[in-house]
Amino acid sequence: MTQLALVIDLNVCVGCHACVTSCKEWNTSGTAGSMSDDNPYGQDPTGTFFNRVQTFEVGTYPNTETVHFPKSCLHCEDPPCVPVCPTGASYKRAEDGIVLVDYDKCIGCKYCSWACPYGAREIDEHLKVMKKCTLCVDRIYDTALPETERKPACVLACPTSARLFGDVHDPESQVSVAIRENGGYQLLPEWGTNPANHYLPRRKTRITIHEDELERVDNPLKKERRQPRPGFDEPTLDDVTSW
Amino acid sequence: MHPAFSVIFLTTLIGVGQGLFLALFTGHLYSVIKVVPMSADPQTFYGLGSLVALVFLGGGLFASFFHLGHPERAWRSAARWRTSWLSREVIVLPGFMGMLTLYGLVQYTAWNPVLTNLGPIIVDLSMVVGVLATIMAFALFLCTAMIYACIKFLQEWASPLTVVNYTLLGTASGFTLATAFAAMYAPELVRFYGIWAIIITITALFTRIASLIRNSRIKHKSTLQSAIGVRHPKVVQKAQGSMGGSFNTREFFHGKSADFLKSIKWIFLVLVFPVPVLMIMMGLSSAAFATLLVAFAIQYVGLLAERWFFFAQANHPQNLYYQTI
Ligand code: SF4
Ligand code: SF4
Numbered sequence: 016m017t018q019l020a021l022v023i024d025l026n027v028c029v030g031c032h033a034c035v036t037s038c039k040e041w042n043t044s045g046t047a048g049s050m051s052d053d054n055p056y057g058q059d060p061t062g063t064f065f066n067r068v069q070t071f072e073v074g075t076y077p078n079t080e081t082v083h084f085p086k087s088c089l090h091c092e093d094p095p096c097v098p099v100c101p102t103g104a105s106y107k108r109a110e111d112g113i114v115l116v117d118y119d120k121c122i123g124c125k126y127c128s129w130a131c132p133y134g135a136r137e138i139d140e141h142l143k144v145m146k147k148c149t150l151c152v153d154r155i156y157d158t159a160l161p162e163t164e165r166k167p168a169c170v171l172a173c174p175t176s177a178r179l180f181g182d183v184h185d186p187e188s189q190v191s192v193a194i195r196e197n198g199g200y201q202l203l204p205e206w207g208t209n210p211a212n213h214y215l216p217r218r219k220t221r222i223t224i225h226e227d228e229l230e231r232v233d234n235p236l237k238k239e240r241r242q243p244r245p246g247f248d249e250p251t252l253d254d255v256t257s258w
Numbered sequence: 259m260h261p262a263f264s265v266i267f268l269t270t271l272i273g274v275g276q277g278l279f280l281a282l283f284t285g286h287l288y289s290v291i292k293v294v295p296m297s298a299d300p301q302t303f304y305g306l307g308s309l310v311a312l313v314f315l316g317g318g319l320f321a322s323f324f325h326l327g328h329p330e331r332a333w334r335s336a337a338r339w340r341t342s343w344l345s346r347e348v349i350v351l352p353g354f355m356g357m358l359t360l361y362g363l364v365q366y367t368a369w370n371p372v373l374t375n376l377g378p379i380i381v382d383l384s385m386v387v388g389v390l391a392t393i394m395a396f397a398l399f400l401c402t403a404m405i406y407a408c409i410k411f412l413q414e415w416a417s418p419l420t421v422v423n424y425t426l427l428g429t430a431s432g433f434t435l436a437t438a439f440a441a442m443y444a445p446e447l448v449r450f451y452g453i454w455a456i457i458i459t460i461t462a463l464f465t466r467i468a469s470l471i472r473n474s475r476i477k478h479k480s481t482l483q484s485a486i487g488v489r490h491p492k493v494v495q496k497a498q499g500s501m502g503g504s505f506n507t508r509e510f511f512h513g514k515s516a517d518f519l520k521s522i523k524w525i526f527l528v529l530v531f532p533v534p535v536l537m538i539m540m541g542l543s544s545a546a547f548a549t550l551l552v553a554f555a556i557q558y559v560g561l562l563a564e565r566w567f568f569f570a571q572a573n574h575p576q577n578l579y580y581q582t583i
Contacts, residue, residue: 035499059502067499069579071482073490084486086499086579095409101335101345120334123327126344128509129259132411132480134576137505143327200487203575205479206411214487 018092018112019150020183020211021167022190022199023085026218027177030068030083034169034178038066038087038148041168045153047118051141063139065148066169082217085178087169088135088148089202089210090114096127096136105145112184112211113152118144132206150180183211259412260509261569264325269402270431270561271318272351273424276395277432278311278439279358283388284454285436285447290379297444301368304384307439308362311432315355343408347401354398357391399425406572413476414572419469426462427530427561433458434534434557438550441541452542452550456535459557463531466564470523473571485578495581506580512570522567529560 042065043050052062066087073080090107094114097105104120105127107113116127116136121144128136128145136147151167154160164171170180181190190213193199199213245251282304288294297303323329338345364370364384372382403424406415433455440447482493500507512519537553540546 054502061500061502061504064499064504067504068497069495069499070497071486071488072494072496073488073492075492081496082486082488095411098338098341099344099408101338101342101348102331103337104334120331121328122331122335124325124335124344125327125509126342126405128505129412129574130409132575134506134510134574134579138327138509140505202487203411203480203484205484206575216487 016112016184017110017182018090018184018211019155019181020090020112020190020213021087021150021170022179022181022183022193022213022215024177024179024193024197024215025082025084026215027175028068028083028085028173029175029177030070030081031174032068033172033174034085035064035066035068037168037172039064041151041154042149047149047153048142050146051139053140063137063146065137065146080217085169086133086135087212088114088131089133089208089212090148090150092209092211093207094131095206095208096131099130100127113150114147115149115152116145116147118142118146121145132203132208133210155180183213259569259572259574260512261566262325264321264323266562266565266569267321268318268325269424270428270558270565271314271321272398272402273428273561274431274435274558275311275314275318275358276354276398277429278307278314278435279361279391279432280395280429281433281436281451281454282307282311283361283392285440285444285450286384286388288450290385294450295446297440297447299443301366303440303444303447305362305366306443307436308358308365310435310439312355312358312362315351315358319351319355343401343404347398347405350394350398350401354391354394357387357394361387361391396425399428406568411480411575412572413478414473415568417469417472419465419472422465423462423469426458426465427564430455430458430462430530431554431557431561434538434550434554437538437541438547438554441547441550448550449542452538455538459531459535466527466530478573478575480575480578482578482581485575495579498580498582504580506576510574510577510580514570519567519570522563522570526560526563526567529556530564531560533557533560 039050050063054060055062066085068083068085071082071084073082090113094107097107097114102120102122104117106115108115123138123143123145125138136145139146154168155165157165166180170178179190179193181188183190185191193215194213197215199215201210201213285294286304289296323332326332335345335348339349361384364387370382370384372380373386374381400421403421407417407420410416433451437448437451437455440451483489534553534557537549541549541553
């Protein structure tokens, strides 16, 4: 069984919001209808987004670290948002594990957004239906696109390649290897939602060097240097030998 | 959570409707087994009473439509009754209303054929319909409350107390209304209803306080650390991915001060429990319709505050991602 997902590398994300804008651009122009905004160019702009980048500061000054944290629907393997939907508008696809909303069936009761612990679902205030990340389901299977472009818009837009896309059930896929080898983790694991999307933690590249690795104990040069120096009243080696 | 008035009215109004029917049918049963006198004019009392209950249920149903983005598609919401408590409620509510209509009609037209005899008890059509409607009334309390209690990470709601409180508070308000109604149409039953209303209201006080105590001691399982997966005791949010707020900041925060919340709590604790109990006691001695009706009105207003508080108090884990409000 396939479970498509994103793996987001917090070590690499620079918080540029390229994924946010490309997501909005692709999905607001799609066949599924626009993602409406209020005051987009005025004061207090607000609107519907599938993906948001948040910023957190970890630690106390001066030992702080800024973590940029992109957040979208995690396509949970056991999604609590799906069974609560009274209409069946929210569903999880068996073939690739993508969680979707059928905008033609949704009655806009918002119950699914209450049942998502991550706040990944947002109601479209004008179209009055629930919206969320689709993993660009209208892109990734589009055979009219070249093979390399059949990925979610956010993944293609990311300038630092902080976003990986693939099948987390295939142990040899790029995403599975990244999760396995770089300590990939899930968000809010305590609720048993088993999110398909994973995050890679911040990683510091450190090498441990011991004193004796910097200075060789058995350095032959050092052995010579350690020769005792003759005192001022003693003959030097030259004096001794040049006779 | 942000309390939505559509849902507050829905849950309180149908609670009154269900409670009033339960009260009517309790009176009916008691009079069959001759514990209380038969009302002088059962046709009007039970028939009209069912109509009043129906009006409350209809009001609740009407309010619920304001909660939907697409009310014209509401019929679709009956589809997923296998998994969704909301869907179950959508089925049980009209079902109960239908059964209640039938009960009211059987009583009002007095077309009430005797079906069988259980010893000295005569089982007629109105009793069978009433028992079915009673089952549906309780099922409806269960569905309504489970909509909230089944979301396990909304820890304030995820408790059997939610179901108990919805049932008891709805029933209490229904019995209070029945007391007032009896003062008008069946004075001989006022005492019976009044005493039950007091007993249920006081029981509800204990269970509601139990849930208040439980919620004040809740330890939330999710933390900002588990939300973003960074192990450090000090994590501060600096940006939440929107400037003018988003659905997430509007839907999941009540936006009121802690003091406001606290005052609502005290308002409902006073208006739902002691005031109506005292007024029912006063009304009982004189069977005064006006006093009893005011008792019901005050209790209902208190229940609006109670429901507001119920929603506002729930703390959604998604709020961890939206801290710089
Ligand atoms: S992240 Fe939320 S909306 Fe997405 S599948 Fe999980 S529970 Fe559902
Ligand atoms: S808002 Fe739409 S998708 Fe969500 S539970 Fe209601 S009907 Fe289902």
